[in-house]
Amino acid sequence: MLIVITFIAGINYANNLVLGFCFLITSLLCMSVYLTFKQLHQLxxxxxxxxxxxxxxxxxxxxxxxxxxxxxxxxxxxxxxxxxxxxxxxxxxxxxxxxxxxxxxxxxxxxxxxxxxxxxxxxxxxxxxxxxxxxxxxPASISIEMEDKYVQLKQQHDLDDFRELQAYREGDTLQHVSWKHLARGQGWLTKQFEPHIEHNQLVIDYSALPGHEHEQKLSWMMHLIEMSEQADRSFSLILPQTHLKPSMGANHSIQARKLLAQA
The missing domain is CATH 2.60.40.10 (Immunoglobulins)
Structure with missing residues (x-):
């Protein structure tokens, strides 16, 4: 509108200054259109x-x-x-x-x-x-006491795995002597095993939590998941409509959080 007004005024009054101003703002407008367009072009x-x-x-x-x-x-x-x-x-x-x-x-x-x-x-x-x-x-995390009646800690024992045979040394237990090798005349040998490993697995069960408030129980479960993550502990998740098998790690935690979000 300003361009039209200044152009008409410049023509009617034969005023070169007004016409010059009209051409100036016209060129500024054209430059603005092009430069502003280039800001988003091919972005x-x-x-x-x-x-x-x-x-x-x-x-x-x-x-x-x-x-x-x-x-x-x-x-x-x-x-x-x-x-x-x-x-x-x-x-x-x-x-x-x-x-x-x-x-x-x-x-x-x-x-x-x-x-x-x-x-x-x-x-x-x-x-x-x-x-x-x-x-x-x-859900947001709400603290809950780790009581046996609310959550379960299951101990998983890895069986001792056989590692190798070694020559018998004085003081070795006779329970680990390989009697088969001794009977074959191959001498006194003892069996060596991998160290015994024990894992604690946390079972987070919706139905075992107290109360009837759905959102509060989900928030308690969120807190137990965070505790398991901090302790590098394997955990499983049991919800009314679904469950998550015991595991640990980032992907397992993401899947558990998603199930709580969808519950």
Whole structure:
């Protein structure tokens, strides 16, 4: 509108100064359209989401930006409740978006708006990122006493594995003497075994926990899972509709948290 008004005024009053101003703002507008468009042109974006989060814990989402040239890009990330300005000066840059889930279950990321008004703020270019991947949010952890009536500790004993035969030495127990070799005339030999190993396995059973409040029992189970992780202890999970076999490690913990989120 300003361009049209100044152009008409410059023509009507034969005022070169007004016409010059009209051409100046026209050129600025054209430059803004082109430069703002280039901020998003050929910009590739990847998003990395964790499989599982937890209530009242920070959930981090990584946005990976890639572009084929070294041009500096000035962008703004708009979320429903916040915005973040970013500067991309590498061919590959990444930023972290943080969310704090407040409820257990499936967490859907809000629509993310990526925009730029570089260089003059006259024109805006934008695009929307709608993430369809679901992130499962496990319950918050609530401490519970480790009482025998609530959880079970099962001891798993590894059988002693035979390792090798060694020459008999004075003081060796006769229980380990290989009598078969002695009967064959091969001399006194004793059997050597691998050391005895004992494991404690925690059984986290929903039905064994006190009370009838569903969310509270899930939070207690979450606490027991965290205790098992800290102690490097194998654990199994028993829920009304499903169960998880005893194991340990990162993948096992993720699977357990997901089952609690879906329960």
């Amino acid at each position: 590739k974006l990847e998003i990395f989401c964790p499989e599982v989060g937890q209530v009242n814990h920070v959930l981090q989402i990584q946005l990976q930006f890639k572009h084929s040239n070294h041009a500096i890009r000035y962008l703004m990330i708009h979320l429903p409740e916040s915005q973040q300005r970013i500067l991309l000066n590498q061919m590959s840059d990444s930023i972290i978006l943080e969310f704090i889930p407040t409820t257990r279950g499936a967490f859907e990321l809000p629509r993310i708006k990526i925009m730029s008004s570089y260089p003059f703020g006259i024109v805006q270019a934008w695009t929307y990122l709608q993430v369809t991947q679901k992130i499962w949010i496990a």
